[in-house]
Amino acid sequence: MSLTSKVLLVLEGPTVARVRFRFPIAGSHVTIAPQTFYHVARAIRAGRVTVSPPTDLQAGAAAQYNDVARTRTDGTVVPANTLEVKAVAGRYDEATVVHESLHAAYDLLHTGLDGNAEEASAMVCTALYCLMTGLPRPGWAAVPIFATAEQTAKTLLRQYQRGVRGIPWVGNAEWQALRLAVALNPLYFLRGPGGIAGLIFGQQYPHDG
Secondary structure: OHHHHHHHHHOOOOOOOHHHEEEEEEOOOEEEEEHHHHHHHHHHHHHHHOEEOOOOOOOOOEEEEEOOEEEOOOEEEEEEEEEEEOOOOOHHHHHHHHHHHHHHHHHOOOOOOOHHHHHHHHHHHHHHHHHHHHOOOOOHHHHHHHHHHHHHHHHHHHHHHHHHOOOEEEEEEHHHHHHHHHHHHHOOOOOOOOOOOHHOOOOOOOOOO
8 A cells, every 4th residue: 555545544534533623823713623634635635735755854753744845955855735754554653644734734724823833733633643542651642742732632532522512622721731842842942933933923834735
């Protein structure tokens, strides 16, 4: 099975079909639902988003979505709207696909939100996927930022289990803790919209579709 086919199986699969939540942003809110990921799957099938194995991602990164073109260390260019995925060989890889596909959805849908909230919501998707597929802990949640995301995801799972109708809200305290944890994480802290620049100044990633 091709890498693209494996990505599509995740995005159109039964676990993603359960992902749904809302979070506050700039006096409004953003809604994440299965349709968010189906939109990305359709874009992949239509050739608007390309799935490609990476050659030079930073250490520890299993996948990356490029909303704009980037130049590799060897001088070659990765086109915009490329989802770079090393492998889809297990539940954590699948969760990573969901995480990066949320970035793709925000880009394709021209969603207006700061980069810190974008990263935090993608972390929630990672945690939800890992929890709903029973991926053993500590494993994925041993990393502090994922442990914080896990708490946010658990507030949603409790609502799922109670049969709360519609799209549940993230817990406010857990969400704010996650946003701060993302902003202070060395991966994001002073490196663009995901860190302090997004949390305090509202800086956004390019969402040009």
